[in-house]
Amino acid sequence: MEFITQIFSYPFARRAIIVGLLLSVSAALLGVNLVLKRFSMLGDGLSHVSFGAAAVGLALGVAPLGFSIPIVIVAAFLLLRLKQNSKINGDAATAIVSSSALAVGITVATLTTGMNTDISNYMFGSILALGKSEVIIAAVCGALIIAVYILFYQKIFTTAFDEDFAAVTGVKVKWYSSINAILTAVTVVIGMRVMGALLISSIITFPALSSMRICKHYKCTVIVAAVVSVISFLTGLLLSFAFDIPAGAAVVLTNLAAFLILSLIGKVKQI
Helix, strand or coil, X not given: CHHHXXXXXXXXXXXXXXXXXXXXXXXXXXHHHHHHCCCCHHHHHHHHHHHHHHHHHHHHCCCHHHHHHHHHHHHHHHHHHHHHHCCCCHHHHHHHHHHHHHHHHHHHHHHCCCCCHHHHHHHHCCHHHCCHHHHXXXXXXXXXXXXXXXXXXXXXXXXXXXXXXXXXXXXXXXXXXXXXHHHHXXXXXXXXXXXXXXXXXXXXXHHHHHHHCCCCCHHHHXXXXXXXXXXXXXXXXXXXXXXXXXXXXXXXXXXXXXXXXXXXXXXXXXX
């Protein structure tokens, strides 16, 4: 308890916890739909696009988060369009867009500011170095993502399982798919600063996959995914403080541990 109290005494740690909790819940909620629709690689692809946009933003001397959000939203729409209408396989389209954006980001960074600390923070994450303005942006965006998800929960649920049935019942499938794309894009941009471009996709997919090991209903899956994500984040953050390891990596490892534990529980339940 003394160790935990000491952590909460630091302003930067409190900022990290607030942003991390909102990000964890947002990523878990959206991750369930992405996994169900077999488009879980969208988060990974958008994270690379986000890094490329952030690198360009730093080179231009503008706020990387504000610069990245509209670009990543456009990329999300582009990937969804390619997945639905193109002859190119969805995963292949994601690989093309993500690798190209990552290459652009690295090239721009190398030719301008170089691969400095700021660039590294966006690639590998630096949750404990969040500034007040970044915390405000992340907190507002995180709260809005959760609020929009709750508001349109029923529609999102319907489109996640069967788009054709949803369209027949009068649900505007393209509209809600667009909302999901926008929310995912914003989550990825916020998460890149916290987890890094290389790790953000893990907190989108891991909690969803973990909850699916033990849940058979959508609502149960969503709730358990959110709980697993929050517990994994807090545990990972405490481990990063205790053993002086990167917070992003620690959070991913705790998510992996949760996945293995719930997978074991799921198998035991089937016996």
